[in-house]
Amino acid sequence: MTTPFRFEVLLACLLLAVAGIGCAHRPPVVAADGEAPRIVPLPQRVEPGAGELRFAREVALDAADAAPNAGRALRELLAGLGIALNDAAATHVRLQLTEDAALGGEGYRLAVADGIVLSARTDAGLFYAVQSLRQLLPAQAQPDYRLPHLAVVDVPSYPWRGVSLDVARSFLPMAYLERQIDRMALFKFNRLHLHLTDDQGWRIEIKRYPKLAEIGGASAVKGGRAGYYTQEQLRRLVAYAQARGVTIVPEVDMPGHVQAALASYNELACDGVRNLSPYDGVDVGFSVLCLDKPDVVYPFVRGVLEEVLAIFPSREIHIGGDEIKHPRYSDFVARTAAMVEAMGRTPIVWEEGSVADTSPGVLLQLWNDDYDIAPAVAKGHPLILSPCSYFYIDHGNYAGQPETYDWCRKEGVPLARIYGFDPAAFKSAVGVEGALWSEWVHADATVDNRLWPRLAAVAEVAWTPASRRDYAGFAQRMGALRPHLDALGIRYHPEPDLGWAGAGMHR
Missing domain, CATH: 3.20.20.80 (Glycosidases)
Structure with missing residues (x-):
């Protein structure tokens, strides 16, 4: 029986290149305050923005029906932080499937600006995007929340x-x-x-x-x-x-x-x-x-x-x-x-x-x-x-x-x-x-x-x-x-x- 792993490893560098990341040396991208974003493992690419997103304890959620694991994880994350779901809330969180081939089976994009957008080709990729968001947010409920503006493009090196x-x-x-x-x-x-x-x-x-x-x-x-x-x-x-x-x-x-x-x-x-x-x-x-x-x-x-x-x-x-x-x-x-x-x-x-x-x-x-x-x-x-x-x-x-x-x-x-x-x-x-x-x-x-x-x-x-x-x-x-x-x-x-x-x- 053949294994797909060898193909997956070779594909990783290709996907990174298509995503504009590449396998050559790149120093870690840091946030505006001089510190890398609080994400482990370190994403392949992080572009810091100039401002921050501030929101109270409610968001409007648009979750992809085709991503049940990521959707469940995101809802549990928000509920655990006391963030209510309200379609009329000013801050929108969108979980979306995309046809972006550069992301492969486990890659994702995470963008924080006026709202939060998590995108990937698969439920697995979206699940990992949720985990990165989970690390960026506090571990405990807060009166309100602040996130730095940033754009993450991330693909794992190994399957x-x-x-x-x-x-x-x-x-x-x-x-x-x-x-x-x-x-x-x-x-x-x-x-x-x-x-x-x-x-x-x-x-x-x-x-x-x-x-x-x-x-x-x-x-x-x-x-x-x-x-x-x-x-x-x-x-x-x-x-x-x-x-x-x-x-x-x-x-x-x-x-x-x-x-x-x-x-x-x-x-x-x-x-x-x-x-x-x-x-x-x-x-x-x-x-x-x-x-x-x-x-x-x-x-x-x-x-x-x-x-x-x-x-x-x-x-x-x-x-x-x-x-x-x-x-x-x-x-x-x-x-x-x-x-x-x-x-x-x-x-x-x-x-x-x-x-x-x-x-x-x-x-x-x-x-x-x-x-x-x-x-x-x-x-x-x-x-x-x-x-x-x-x-x-x-x-x-x-x-x-x-x-x-x-x-x-x-x-x-x-x-x-x-x-x-x-x-x-x-x-x-x-x-x-x-x-x-x-x-x-x-x-x-x-x-x-x-x-x-x-x-x-x-x-x-x-x-x-x-x-x-x-x-x-x-x-x-x-x-x-x-x-x-x-x-x-x-x-x-x-x-x-x-x-x-x-x-x-x-x-």
């Missing part, structure tokens, strides 16, 4: 702007996942990768194999949370995410990282394996499906994938493939990837899967800084970039932060390091993904602390070309957006670079 959450080692409640999707939406992320299975737990109900949830769902890493999601819960989560511009990409990690599956169905292990108990440690690389029993393993794999695909409509399905050495590993990856393609989806495999004989459309996710991915790129595989020393945010916000890993980078993975990454160094990249593994991250507050504000840097790396990015400007814009993070209830790390040191309620 894959993702967050990966490990819910297998330590379970995350459904309510937390919904809150995380709300936060992702504000920063224009469009993929939530759920790592649903691992040695320590199996988090998805598979009706054909009920013990996966009954036994595998009852275990977790030591100190972590156990549990599993029913298929109906996950369908509701998929719909919740879709309404906010986020596609959920499920991962069933195979053929390694499967102790929870082996403990649930012992026949999946080879006959000589003695350790078939649930696991709560942090070691890796010790469990594997018995690839010497294909008549047992492949019907299991097919049965699981068929139910997973029936829940998740995402174009991409992650089949894992990391941290395992086995003489039949390459054959397993090739066979399972072909199985997914025959089901009409695009497989994603961790970088180790590059050794398998798969079609060029298979996406590879790069996680090891030192892995030689060049041969896979030469074969035509597109890449999702998650190199651990830049995007593994289970590592500390700073060196030595408690309850964090440092195996990939002793100095931690601070905000500035993430921001300095340039995906353009990888010509076949389709985007980037920040990853949070949960061996040491269990409570909701701890998850918040590891994710934010670092995910905002991931978002800007994925959206804005490196030639337009400036860390000082990013810090200024993020510093100004702190009330928006507070309004979302985020218990973020008090990042000194953003002027947040000593934040009261935050760790």
